[in-house]
Amino acid sequence: xxxxxxxxxxxxxxxxxxxxxxxxxxxxxxxxxxxxxxxxxxxxxxxxxxxxxxxxxxxxxxxxxxxxxxxxxxxxxxxxxxxxxxxxxxxxxxxxxxxxxxxxxxxxxxxxxxxxxxxxxxxxxxxxxxxxxxxxxxxxxxxxxxxxxxxxxxxxxxxxxx
Numbered sequence: 001x002x003x004x005x006x007x008x009x010x011x012x013x014x015x016x017x018x019x020x021x022x023x024x025x026x027x028x029x030x031x032x033x034x035x036x037x038x039x040x041x042x043x044x045x046x047x048x049x050x051x052x053x054x055x056x057x058x059x060x061x062x063x064x065x066x067x068x069x070x071x072x073x074x075x076x077x078x079x080x081x082x083x084x085x086x087x088x089x090x091x092x093x094x095x096x097x098x099x100x101x102x103x104x105x106x107x108x109x110x111x112x113x114x115x116x117x118x119x120x121x122x123x124x125x126x127x128x129x130x131x132x133x134x135x136x137x138x139x140x141x142x143x144x145x146x147x148x149x150x151x152x153x154x155x156x157x158x159x160x161x162x
Contacts, residue, residue: 005050011039015054025055029065033072042073070124078113078120080158083137086123089130097148098134099123105155118162 007015015035022028032051033043040047043066052062066072084102086095102108108121129135132144136151143154 005036005040005046007035007039007054011035026057026061029055029057029062030069033062033066037072042076044074070122076113076117079118079162081120081122081137081139083122083124083127085125085127085129085133085135087126087130090134093133094147095134098136098146098151101148101151101155105152116162118159 015032018028018031018035019025022031029051032055036047036051037043043051048062048066049059051057052059055062066074082102084090084095084098086099102121106114106119106121108114108119110121110123113120127135127137127142129142129144134146135142135144136146136154137143138154138158143150146154
């Protein structure tokens with residue numbers, strides 16, 4: 001293989017097991033992208049070329065799939081990946097004020113990463129907790145019923161862990 005990327009032995013074992021669960025290599029594309037993102041931290045062109053080569057799929061198909069889904073990222077994310085729901089329930093219950101806290105505390109706007117690499121901020125559609133709006137996820141962990149004050153405390157707590 002000509003790419004500089006390569007799965008670790010552990011990820012390679014997961015990949016081989018994954019291939020047995022799907023009827024075609026195309027059907028295994030999204031799970032393989034998950035493995036690649038977990039292994040490499042993000043899916044840049046080199047990582048996508050590696051996935052395409054491993055699955056024997058056209059690069060265009062791999063790129064199109066990867067860029068369609070917001071769960072995949074082409075660039076490295078910060079240590080803390082903050083996803084703020086901006087769908088209607090969260091919007092009506094104050095997510096705009098939460099966005100202001102992100103700007104005030106971190107100086108970030110949508111899809112930006114802090115210069116120190118600690119935080120990446122994204123605004124996302126519906127995290128499926130409308131009854132507990134506004135909400136966010138930090139590295140996949142949900143936080144509900146946010147207020148500007150509780151979100152500011154969350155950010156400051158994360159800063160202290162940095």
